[in-house]
């Protein structure tokens with residue numbers, strides 16, 4: 001349709017994408033075979049059938065198990081390449097990619113192989129598609145502060161290739177306050193700061209992310225809407241929210257796409273963006289997220305253009321690069 005073509009043609013940045021969450025079942029099978037890793041599924045269809053989640057933890061259990069097939073530098077390169085090849089067709093011109101080093105280093109995979117493989121794929125994507133990208137190292141919040149500090153130490157030789165740090169995994173019970181000192185250390189190294197907050201956790205977790213972690217960008221943030229003063233603060237300060245419509249539905253944080261608050265966020269003056277989160281698990285890449293939100297909420301071209309524009313304003317590109325994209 002006309003709106004589909006409009007969406008695809010809109011240049012956009014993706015700001016909330018877990019690269020491990022872009023592992024499609026087909027690549028999972030190919031890597032399992034290449035690396036001689038056993039997986040608990042007989043077929044690609046069986047894998048897809050297992051992707052039926054009631055909440056974030058249900059998903060995380062399957063997502064961490066799937067990541068076990070990623071073993072070598074070439075695997076991480078292939079993973080990144082598959083993502084970029086797919087989103088080139090969606091009109092993505094820039095992507096800020098999360099990776100979870102602890103998921104791999106805790107299995108004995110060297111940090112070097114993870115990051116060098118991702119950087120290989122990123123360089124290929126820039127050469128092949130002209131897509132620029134940055135890396136954001138996420139700490140797993142269900143693990144300890146000490147483990148997060150060890151991960152920041154392990155990243156030291158590659159800090160010139162890491163734009164920022166983030167916070168992901170099981171939210172409830174692991175408030176931002178747990179990582180206040182690690183985020184202060186990352187800030188002292190000149191890294192940008194983001195955190196998942198208000199996905200399943202309460203508005204107070206969003207306040208902690210602002211006041212204790214000093215985040216530059218808020219991942220999800222949906223539950224901020226329960227708190228009008230917090231919502232007004234996010235709007236007034238121009239905080240970018242990296243919203244993930246299909247993820248919210250798949251993880252049952254929003255009952256259906258027809259009642260997703262993406263348009264309400266814009267009306268409230270929030271700098272909302274549209275992203276895919278874990279596209280291989282949640283039913284679509286950024287283009288599908290735009291199309292589903294547009295159909296579910298009857299978004300018009302002006303709203304869609306605002307969402308795409310917000311993705312550049314909220315990116316960690318320098319001002320000249322942002323201006324080039326607007």
Ligand code: ADE
Nearest residue numbers: 018168169170196277278
């Ligand atoms: N890790 C990958 N996707 C995530 C999400 N949506 N929330 C928290 N941790 C994640």
Ligand code: ZN
Nearest residue numbers: 018168196277
């Ligand atoms: Zn996420």
